[in-house]
Structures are given as structure tokens and as C-alpha cells.
Amino acid sequence: MQTVVEEFHTRVQEVNQYFEFIEGLIQETTKLAVLGDNGDQTITAIDSNLAKTLKANAFLLLYNLIESTMRNAIEAIFNEISSQRISFDLVRIEIKKIVIYNFKKRSPDNVHSRLRDISLDIITAGFQKRELFSGNVDRDEITKTARKYGFSFDTDYSKTKHGEHLYEIMQNRNDLAHGNKSFAEIGQQTSIEDLLNVKEEVIEYLQQILQNIQQYLENQEYLDSSIQYP
Secondary structure, eight states: OHHHHHHHHHHHHHHHHHHHHHHHHHTTSSOEEEEOTTSOEEEEOOOHHHHHHHHHHHHHHHHHHHHHHHHHHHHHHHHHHHHTTOOGGGBOHHHHHHHHHHHHTSOHHHHGGGOSSHHHHHHHHTOOGGGSOSSOOSHHHHHHHHHHHTOOOOOOHHHHGGGTTHHHHHHHHHHHHTTSSOHHHHHTTSOHHHHHHHHHHHHHHHHHHHHHHHHHHHTTTTBOTTSOOO
16 A cells, blocks of 8 residues: 555646646646747736646646555555455455456467466455446446445545535546537536635545545455454
8 A cells, every 4th residue: 555655646746747737727826938030038927728727637637646546545455454464254245345356258269377276376366457437437336346346435524525516527528528518618518716616625524534444454454354363
């Protein structure tokens, strides 16, 4: 999980730098220097249409942060179970179902060489990180994932709004990715002030979800609680 958290903070820094840049341009504390044909520079404010495009692009950065964070976090769960050499028999029923589902999707030709001790190796043999999410991560998907694996999806509503903006981010990202709406259309719907608030809430929400997963791993909540361990 340490690697997951470090990558999260790296991406957060990228997001923050971008938001600081577009905030400065839109609020005109930062301006553009345009070099003319004669070599002279003209200081100018940002064009309103370009401002809309930059604001729309912010949704792509935020969605990238959301999906990558959740994908990395789920991978960390499998890595932890594997590194602890936990057998299939010992994991909670929710994990058993996920493992079986993953394994059923694999061709025997692709997994047989990875099975030395089937009770241990089956946990990760069918796992494919790239299949975890595909443009569908919003609050409902994270809640569904938390229930599937057994970690908490509870957060401090006063700081996170429980991720209520994630659907808007996902929808805007998908509309842009599939060409359903232009960048100008998306960008004109949200002020820079609202975008900044959304960013802060989303970052805090993801951070608290990561803390929940960290606790889940530290307490070995992926184990079957009905089994008595020595």
C-alpha cells in the first residue's frame, strides 16, 4: 500500500499544479505572453473559449486520478494476500467469489504454469489489473467494490460529500472521451471556483478510501472471520 499511497500523492500533485495554473489564467493573476512576428511580446488574458477547454480537461485529470487510485488499491489487496502466503481456504467468502470469477475467465493454457501450489497461487492466477475498471468509476462503483472485498466505504461527509461528485466527473470524462460533448460544452457548465471545491472533496474522499483499505490490510480483514487462527 505504501507504493499506492506514494503514487496517489504524485498524481495529486500533478492535479494541483494544473488547477493552480488554470485558476491563475482564468482569474488573470497569470497571463499569457504572445510572441509576435516582429519578436515583440504582448501580454494577454486567456481567451474565454480556451478557458472552457482547460476547465473541461480538468475532469480528465480528476477521473484519471480516481480510476488509477482504485485500480492500484485493489491490486494492493491481491499483492498483500499473495505476499502473506494466504491460502484460498482462509480468505473471506467475498474474496473467494472474486477469485473464482477471475479464474473462470482465464484459459488453462495461460494459467497452468503459474500454479505451483493451487491453494495459494489461485488467488492471483486469474487476477488482471487492467480489467478492474473501464471508465465506470464513480461513488456507486467504489461502494460496490468495497462491499465485494469487505473494506469500509465510510468517509467524513463534511470533507468528502461521500464522493457525490464522482458521477459528474465520470460522466464528463466519458462524454469527452466518446465525443458526445465538446470541451467547450463541458467547460462552460462549471466555474473555476466550483471545480476547485470538487477537486478538494475528491482528493479527500480518495485519501480516506485509501486509509480504509490500509486498515483493512493491516487488520487482515480479507481473512474469513469464522476460522479460528492460532
